[in-house]
Amino acid sequence: MSDPERAPARTDAETSTRARIRAGDREAFAALYDAYARAVYNHAYRLTGDWSTAEEVMADTFLDAWRTRERLEPDGGSLKPWLLGMATNKARNATRGLGRRLAFLARRPAPPPVADFADETAGRLDDARRLAAVRQVYGRLRRGEREVLALCVWSGLDYGQAAEALGVPVGTVRSRLSRARARLGRLTEERLREERAQNTSNRREPGRRRGEAEGEAAFAARPLKEIQEGSR
Structure with a gap:
């Protein structure tokens, strides 16, 4: 990620x-x-969790970009923040009222590892297992947290560009991203602990052979008096 304190270079x-x-x-x-x-x-897919909705968001984004092209500032850097900002708003509208929890990350290929996140956890657990847990808990983040992660981590925008896309101050992007990373890490650890506990509980002794099981069942069904007399 580029230096967040420096404005994106403007080219002719x-x-x-x-x-x-x-x-x-x-x-x-x-x-x-x-x-x-x-x-x-x-970006739209990460925020909506649905391929067809992402296609609609993308189409609407470029349609609005063309319709509102005259509002575009004549000077500036990359147009990527402008487009992703519109896509973020479109995605909000597409998912509003649907109660969709973004569990899509559990159903899609793992995103490329994020260096600063992977470095913190290197050597503690297998990367594939941890990334699977990240995908499963990503949808539990707040909307604003998901948006800054999607913009800064997966779309590669710096703080200034993400602020431009979301229409918020750079400080807001910083704080949201910090909270999102911390919460994502905590939820991931909780998910991994749940998996370890579940794996432990699933470890059972080998089952008895059919004859042994039937014999024990028949013995348990015998009247207590009969068992006592038979044991003399």
Whole structure:
């Protein structure tokens, strides 16, 4: 992740792209789509947990980007925060009222390991097992926590870009990300402990052979008096 205290570098190419899109240049907008469609789609999927909904969010994002192109600032850096900010709002609307818990991470391939998170846990448990636990508890985070993780960790935005995308101060992004990482780590540890306890409880002695089981059942069914007389 780049230095969060430094504003993204502005290039003449980015400024030119912004100007062309503002002016309604379809070729420039097509190039924008080609460059960021996959990033917008992946971001939408992480926030909605549904492939078809993610496709709708992506389509609506670029449709709104074209419709509102004249509001785009003529100067600035990468257009990725602008698009992901719109996608975040679209994803909120798509999931509002559905009560969807983002359990999608348990149903999809593991995301690439995050360096700062993996380093903290290296050597304690197998990475694949820990990542599986992360996927299972990710949906239990608050919406704001999921959003900053999706933007800063998986989409690679720095604090400034994430703040631009969410329309909040940089300090808010910092605090949310810190809380999200801490809570995700705690929930992950809890999940791993639950799995260890479950694995322990599932360890049972080998079952008896059929004849032995039937013999014991018949013995248990005999009247107490008969058992006592037979034991003399």
